[in-house]
Amino acid sequence: MHNLLIGLLALLPFTALHTAELKLELGDTSRQWSSAQLLAHPQAQTIEISSDVSYKRSMQYRAVPLAALLAGVQPGDHLQLVASDGFAAELSAAPALSQTGSQAWLAIEDPAQPWPPLGNGKPSAGPFYLVWQNPAASQIGPEQWPFQLASIRKLAPVAQRFPQLLPAADASPAVQAGFAQYQKNCMACHRLNGAGDAQFGPDLNIPHSPTEYFSGDFLTRYIRDPQSLRRWPQGKMPGFSVEVLNDKALAELLEYLRHMAKTRAKQ
Structure with a gap:
């Protein structure tokens, strides 16, 4: 049989x-x-x-x-x-x-x-x-x-599901635009203030924002080409070229991250 x-x-x-x-x-x-x-x-x-x-x-x-x-x-x-x-x-x-x-x-x-x-x-x-x-x-x-x-x-849209991601109501237009860039380019891999469904990369605000521990233009350089700052064979973060994320959009994203660093969720 x-x-x-x-x-x-x-x-x-x-x-x-x-x-x-x-x-x-x-x-x-x-x-x-x-x-x-x-x-x-x-x-x-x-x-x-x-x-x-x-x-x-x-x-x-x-x-x-x-x-x-x-x-x-x-x-x-x-x-x-x-x-x-x-x-x-x-x-x-x-x-x-x-x-x-x-x-x-x-x-x-x-x-x-x-x-x-x-x-x-x-x-x-x-x-x-x-x-x-x-x-x-x-x-x-x-x-x-x-x-x-x-x-x-x-x-439901991200803003409804995760109010922890919302910038303050009086945040600048650049910060509001940066929130849109975050949703498009970062949220697939990362959480912020513990909010999000991704289970891939680290939280971008807990315990610290990358805007706090990258000095000068190193965060910009890291986003453009992660391996240029950290030679890590297991690193999975892709680089975001100017064609994908232009300089204006990248600046807006950084404004959003800096803003959210001031509203960190309690740990």
Whole structure:
């Protein structure tokens, strides 16, 4: 009997034995999609990504338009995309639903045709990876390309979920703009004042803000190229180039961090 069972399993398709699942929680509805189901989705097609953020080159994927999976989601809604390692990207639903400008795709790794590893000793970007065509049209940054995606959730906006992140009502326009930059570029990996869903990087205000322990222009240099200040093989923080985070936006982000250092949560 044991040998017969092994023989029967051997006849099953490879994808039936090696399939991943993506969980969608969209308010009142919840669904799990397997990689096999998504690869067979009627809107699945092969797409070309000319400048892939993770692979740093042109890539081809079998993918489904993200909008096709977001039934009931409206442009004014807010999405959170969580990776298996705790990376939690925050995204307005509007660009994810758009049929023009930037286009969001859920790329699905076929177990029979696995993607290349992201580096020596690293896994691939699969089993699910949010990729974008024409990302500049909606100012989509690298933090909005989560790979090894595990779930997509519709949630209240960040300011409602985490009031600890809000600057003071009388904060300058630069600080308010910096809060937007923080949500876009930092929140996927970091918490601040203990607030946030990311489980990837350290808190940016507890026990101290980096604006307090980086002197001169070293924090700016660190954000631009972390390895230029700390040669650490295990370091995972990416550098933020001028093309991704221009000088004005970076200055606003630093203004927000300095402001929040004065409103540190009690430890």
